[in-house]
Amino acid sequence: MHKVLLSVLLSFILLAAGSTVAFALQSGGYTVGDLATGSVVGQPFSSLDVDLEFTALDIGGKKVWYPGTAILDLRNSGTMGRRGQPILFKVTNATKAEHGFAFSADSPFAGPTSMQIKIKVPAGGTKYIGIPVSDLTYVTAAGNLKAKCQLHAGHLASSVMILK
Numbered sequence: 001m002h003k004v005l006l007s008v009l010l011s012f013i014l015l016a017a018g019s020t021v022a023f024a025l026q027s028g029g030y031t032v033g034d035l036a037t038g039s040v041v042g043q044p045f046s047s048l049d050v051d052l053e054f055t056a057l058d059i060g061g062k063k064v065w066y067p068g069t070a071i072l073d074l075r076n077s078g079t080m081g082r083r084g085q086p087i088l089f090k091v092t093n094a095t096k097a098e099h100g101f102a103f104s105a106d107s108p109f110a111g112p113t114s115m116q117i118k119i120k121v122p123a124g125g126t127k128y129i130g131i132p133v134s135d136l137t138y139v140t141a142a143g144n145l146k147a148k149c150q151l152h153a154g155h156l157a158s159s160v161m162i163l164k
């Protein structure tokens with residue numbers, strides 16, 4: 001068992017050492033923009049489907065990222081499947097104050113280029129976030145990430161379960 005783990009680990013190290021600069025730059029990258037002008041890895045946001053939608057709400061005086069749980073299904077399904085199509089998030093702030101949207105694949109075991117998304121969304125504003133699919137499939141963290149607000153400690157987070 002340990003030998004298998006070791007060889008997997010070694011092949012990852014070899015892969016990392018042999019990879020090009022372009023690969024390193026691509027990993028951990030994301031883009032933020034609006035639907036009309038934004039793009040990620042050369043694909044316009046307007047040509048992609050929105051995978052997940054998050055909305056900042058005030059519910060009973062509590063700040064929340066809605067929904068509280070979201071599922072991002074990256075399993076190949078149907079003919080041709082997803083084929084590496086980038087992921088698109090739509091993030092809307094339906095409150096009267098600015099909120100943050102932080103979504104990270106960071107963990108004690110993650111590489112230095114692991115995905116680290118941190119943006120601010122103005123009151124009433126909407127932003128689109130494009131994420132290369134490799135950033136979510138190569139992460140070493142568990143498939144359960146949190147979408148948080150980095151501006152307010154009491155702002156309830158959304159749990160994002162990634163099926164891959």
Ligand SMILES: [Cu+2]
Nearest residue numbers: 099149152155
């Ligand atoms: Cu907030």
